[in-house]
Amino acid sequence: MSAIFAASSTTYIIFKRFEYSKPVPALVLLIGVPMTLASVLRDHFAGLATAMCATAAVHWVLLTLFVAVYRISPFHPLARYPGPLPCKLSKCWMAYLAGSGGKTHVYIDRLHRLYGDVVRIGPNELSVRHKDVCATVLGAKGLPRGPYYDTREHDDGVSLDGIRDPALHAVRRRPWARAMNSASTKYFEELIQHTVSDLTGGLKERAGESIDLTEWMSFFGLDFMGRMAFSYDYNMLKEGRDTQGLRRMIDQSLVNLRWISHIPWSIPYLKMIPGASKNWDDMKAAGDKVARHRVSLGSRRPDLFHHLMDEEGHEAVRPQLEVVSVDGALAIIAGADTAATTLAHFWMFMLRHPAYFERLRKEVDAAFARDDGPDFVKQARMPYLNACLNETLRLFPPVLAGLQRRVGRGTGGRMIGTHFIPEDTQVSLVAYTVHRNPDCFSPFPDTFWPDRWLTQETYTLPTGEVVPSSDVLTRRDAFMAFSQGPMACAGKNVALAEMRAAVCAVVQRFDLVLADERALDEWEEVLQECFVSKLGKLPVQVVPRN
Numbered sequence: 026m027s028a029i030f031a032a033s034s035t036t037y038i039i040f041k042r043f044e045y046s047k048p049v050p051a052l053v054l055l056i057g058v059p060m061t062l063a064s065v066l067r068d069h070f071a072g073l074a075t076a077m078c079a080t081a082a083v084h085w086v087l088l089t090l091f092v093a094v095y096r097i098s099p100f101h102p103l104a105r106y107p108g109p110l111p112c113k114l115s116k117c118w119m120a121y122l123a124g125s126g127g128k129t130h131v132y133i134d135r136l137h138r139l140y141g142d143v144v145r146i147g148p149n150e151l152s153v154r155h156k157d158v159c160a161t162v163l164g165a166k167g168l169p170r171g172p173y174y175d176t177r178e179h180d181d182g183v184s185l186d187g188i189r190d191p192a193l194h195a196v197r198r199r200p201w202a203r204a205m206n207s208a209s210t211k212y213f214e215e216l217i218q219h220t221v222s223d224l225t226g227g228l229k230e231r232a233g234e235s236i237d238l239t240e241w242m243s244f245f246g247l248d249f250m251g252r253m254a255f256s257y258d259y260n261m262l263k264e265g266r267d268t269q270g271l272r273r274m275i276d277q278s279l280v281n282l283r284w285i286s287h288i289p290w291s292i293p294y295l296k297m298i299p300g301a302s303k304n305w306d307d308m309k310a311a312g313d314k315v316a317r318h319r320v321s322l323g324s325r326r327p328d329l330f331h332h333l334m335d336e337e338g339h340e341a342v343r344p345q346l347e348v349v350s351v352d353g354a355l356a357i358i359a360g361a362d363t364a365a366t367t368l369a370h371f372w373m374f375m376l377r378h379p380a381y382f383e384r385l386r387k388e389v390d391a392a393f394a395r396d397d398g399p400d401f402v403k404q405a406r407m408p409y410l411n412a413c414l415n416e417t418l419r420l421f422p423p424v425l426a427g428l429q430r431r432v433g434r435g436t437g438g439r440m441i442g443t444h445f446i447p448e449d450t451q452v453s454l455v456a457y458t459v460h461r462n463p464d465c466f467s468p469f470p471d472t473f474w475p476d477r478w479l480t481q482e483t484y485t486l487p488t489g490e491v492v493p494s495s496d497v498l499t500r501r502d503a504f505m506a507f508s509q510g511p512m513a514c515a516g517k518n519v520a521l522a523e524m525r526a527a528v529c530a531v532v533q534r535f536d537l538v539l540a541d542e543r544a545l546d547e548w549e550e551v552l553q554e555c556f557v558s559k560l561g562k563l564p565v566q567v568v569p570r571n
């Protein structure tokens with residue numbers, strides 16, 4: 026027994042020091058060690074098979090005990106931070122919650138309300154919602170990404186949003202910066218205009234019918250991103266259906282990532298299961314198809330592909346088509362799903378608060394004649410429109426999962442406000458809970474109240490009470506729906522232009538009549554964190570305005 030104890034404690038120390046996540050060393054320590062012991066100790070057992078079973082069982086139990094005891098002991102570097110026991114013991118708990126209900130954002134928000142600004146959500150992971158956290162963690166002098174992002178690495182390379190090395194990330198980000206320069210922005214605006222007109226055309230054709238606005242916003246997001254990224258027409262708005270089964274494919278490829286991301290060490294083992302990566306492979310094949318189509322066009326359109334492929338020859342080394350396809354697939358998921366989700370939440374709030382809808386309509390009607398196309402400069406300056414969009418993104422940021430960063434080994438730790446974060450710690454920022462922190466947004470941090478984003482001397486609260494501006498706290502620096510800093514959303518400006526244009530066009534031309542009251546009541550219950558968000562239906566009748 027003492028031999029097994031000595032072997033197991035040595036194994037534990039090696040694991041703790043080197044954090045093996047690669048299968049070979051991990052399997053040597055987990056299986057090789059007890060098997061070797063069994064062959065040495067076989068004379069003490071009824072036979073080799075019994076020795077193997079007994080040593081393996083004792084080895085694993087001891088290892089589990091060592092790990093558990095250390096993680097909940099006062100000697101653990103995060104011992105001073107509060108959190109539920111299952112979180113302290115293993116990240117498997119968070120993986121379970123993510124996989125089983127997709128409600129980790131609500132769970133973490135509850136923990137913050139219970140324990141305060143810093144909560145231990147994993148053995149080596151803290152969730153922080155402190156009012157100064159964004160600049161410290163995400164900003165220019167912030168922290169590099171944590172292992173949560175390892176799921177973005179594939180056989181063909183890693184997509185931009187999964188690159189953890191800041192220097193490499195900066196290099197891969199350059200074409201995105203070029204894509205967002207003014208010449209391309211003009212081209213993207215034309216595409217937005219084209220897609221908005223498909224949207225209003227499609228809605229007009231279905232006037233009086235009950236449609237699912239969530240689905241239509243998704244068609245809008247995908248049609249735009251197909252055009253913007255690859256000059257590819259999915260034509261979903263024209264045909265009124267998901268022409269390529271993309272929505273289902275995206276949902277299926279994301280549903281597993283939401284729990285795997287919490288236990289990234291499991292990735293090499295999962296890859297050994299035949300067919301395990303089928304959903305992602307399908308998604309990748311869809312990306313390859315549109316990328317090849319774009320190659321066949323051969324033209325130098327200033328779409329995203331043009332920049333990602335470096336068709337203008339800015340870089341010393343031309344990127345490979347496979348890597349560009351991965352980034353293109355990222356663009357479609359990152360760009361289409363997020364904007365579509367925001368718009369669906371937006372309409373939900375407008376249906377819930379008809380007075381806000383009317384106020385917005387007044388602003389839109391005053392700014393545009395009925396048949397005007399979008400004016401992107403004007404729309405960027407419309408205070409109430411932007412207040413309503415910001416408020417939607419505050420309460421329901423489409424990226425519901427935490428943005429994880431890491432205080433690296435050997436850095437000596439980091440201060441966040443008055444909290445010391447020791448090295449080797451993952452720090453997670455969940456926009457859903459940071460945005461509901463009363464130290465960042467108050468009063469009524471849980472209430473949809475767009476006025477908080479306006480600059481005024483007095484405010485009329487949702488209760489009708491009038492208060493001076495000193496009573497209203499809106500910490501714009503804590504707004505992180507697009508993240509912040511060098512790894513923030515690369516498509517923020519395009520996304521905002523696209524959403525503003527879609528909102529103005531619909532508000533100007535249509536009345537929305539809710540077809541099923543239950544959709545609003547059940548909205549939050551149905552909402553799931555699915556890497557980004559998974560939404561319920563929003564059945565409405567679209568009635569053209571007289």
Ligand code: HEM
Nearest residue numbers: 185186359360363364367424506507508512514515516520
């Ligand atoms: C409402 C719309 C959008 C929201 C709320 C949003 C939000 C975000 C957030 C929070 C991140 C950081 C994710 C992380 O660190 O894990 C991100 C990254 C990213 N987004 Fe967006 N996004 C939106 C639309 C778009 C669009 C339209 C595009 C493309 C045109 C886009 C392209 C990207 C890219 C490429 C990244 C990775 C950036 C990097 O790693 O440097 N996003 N987005």
